[in-house]
Amino acid sequence: MGTEFIYDAVVIGGGPAGATAAQTLAKKGKQVLLLDKRGRVKPCGGAIPPRLIKDFEIPDELLVAKAKSARMVSPVGKTVDIPIENGFVGMVDRAQFDEWLRVRAVAAGATREDGLFETLTREGPLARIHYRTRGARDGDSGAIKSVLTRAVIGADGAKSQVGRSAGVQGCAEANYVFAYHEIIKTPPNTPHHFDSTRCDVVYQKPISPDFYGWVFPHGDTISIGTGSADKGFSLRNAVAKLRADVGLEGAELIRHEGAPLPMKPLKKWDDGQQVVLAGDAAGVVAPASGEGIYYAMLGGQLAGEAVYEFVESNDPAKLQLARKRFMKEHRMTFWVLGIMQYFWYSTDKRRESFVKMCEDKDVQKLTFESYMNKKLVRKKPLAHIKIFFKDMGHLLGLAKA
Known part of the structure; x- marks a missing residue:
């Protein structure tokens, strides 16, 4: 009987953070398994800034629209239009964008498997990842499998199951905003006040009592969503109202998604042994704006680099580098935005x-x-x-x- 194969790293979660982490490690020549749950798309307006497009080499064909301005709508309906001078904000469809990132990770040398993380156990200096494969058809329970790995990157979203299994302390419940959005087909005759190059941000209590609602153009589709930390607030009803307010209540619904968004980076991203978190699992969604794609991809890249240094040195302290490097660059931004959300949105x-x-x-x-x-x-x-x-x-x- 042969010796069981040991991966250098298993990345759990194939969103922007996980796919970028897998690509980073694969490009450095490491044996990486990207374990992704099929069909999961996060509610997201899909805005990506020029810095992301440049740093992560995103091709123009992935941009479904280019926003040239933003409109802010106040509680009494006052609007402020803000032009985006000397550039644009790229808009992506997360279903298409995330898949492209996963394919790129595989092209770099990562192995990809469709499966659902169950738990993590320790075997000396190694971790064993137990997961359930997906059946041939949706609804099939699949089979339980396991793999051995030197390191684990948990990029499995807010309230990370990987983080809990590894004993990494999670975010406080109060730091979550729950988000919900609907992707609708752009009708042939859009309302006169709809602009396909403008992102609308709505600060109105019926749409969100403590965050904001959004109407973001995606070319052939539109993302309409909202978020709130109030668990008793109906996000679906708020989105229905927002659709009616902007004259898009009759547009065809393509899909809808909901998920919690963390609003504060975790104080610790690693377990001091083999595991480090990235993306939403590490809490890196910007307060006030709710922006997460850039921070997820940067967090994934930094987690990949920290794991590379850990595998090369066998020094678990290297896992701390992901958070240290991220916070050195963005601590002030998160602090300022956190105060802004706490005060201005109250x-x-x-x-x-x-x-x-x-x-x-x-x-x-x-x-x-x-x-x-x-x-x-x-x-x-x-x-x-x-x-x-x-x-x-x-x-x-x-x-x-």
Whole structure:
């Protein structure tokens, strides 16, 4: 009887984080198994900034639309249109985009298998991954299989089963926003106020009491969704209302998805032995904006690099590098956005002031430069000071009220 094959790494979850982690390791010559659950698509507006397109070499044909502006809609219906100067925000369909990333990982040398993670057990310095294969037809229970691996990357979404099995402490329940969206077919005659190059963000209580709703064009389709941390709030009813509000209630429904979105990075991403988390599993969805694709792919790349260093050195401390490197680059952004969501999204009065503040050209310019390039813009300190005092004016005005 032969010796059982040992993978260098098993990546669990084939979304942007997992697919990027698998590709990163495969390109470095490691034996990687990408274990993915067939047919899972996350609710997502599908916006990707130029920094992602450049850093991760995303071909133009994957962009189903290019947004040239954003419209913010206040609680009382006031709109602020923000042009995206000198560029665009790419829009992708997650079903197509995620599959393309998985195929790219396989092309780099990763092995892909369709299966559902069950549990993780330890065998000395190795981990054994137990998973259930999918049957030939949906509904078939499949068979339980297992593989041995030196390292594990859990990219299996919020409330990660891998993280729980490995004993990595999870996010507090209060840090989740629950998201739901519907992908509808773009009707031949769209309402006159619909713009196929504009992303609409709606800050209205019936659509979301504490987050926002969105209408994002995807070329032949449109993503309409919302999110809320209020478990008693009906996301489906809110999306139905939003569809009616924008005149798209009669459009054909193609698919719908729902999932929790973490709003705070975990304090620890690894178990100190073989496992490191990436993407939603690590909590890297940006507060306030809910943006996750770029941060997921960067987290996946950093997890892949940390696992490579771990496998090469047999030093489990190397697994900590994924979080250290991520937070060094983006800690301030997450801190600022977290405060913004906590304060500005808490009441309709504050959300009204927030949308009003976004009329300011300095705010618009710095916000989009930071979003597009994924850096808090530091080259214009006077503009930052100016915005700080404007922001404080709004805060003090609210404090008096």
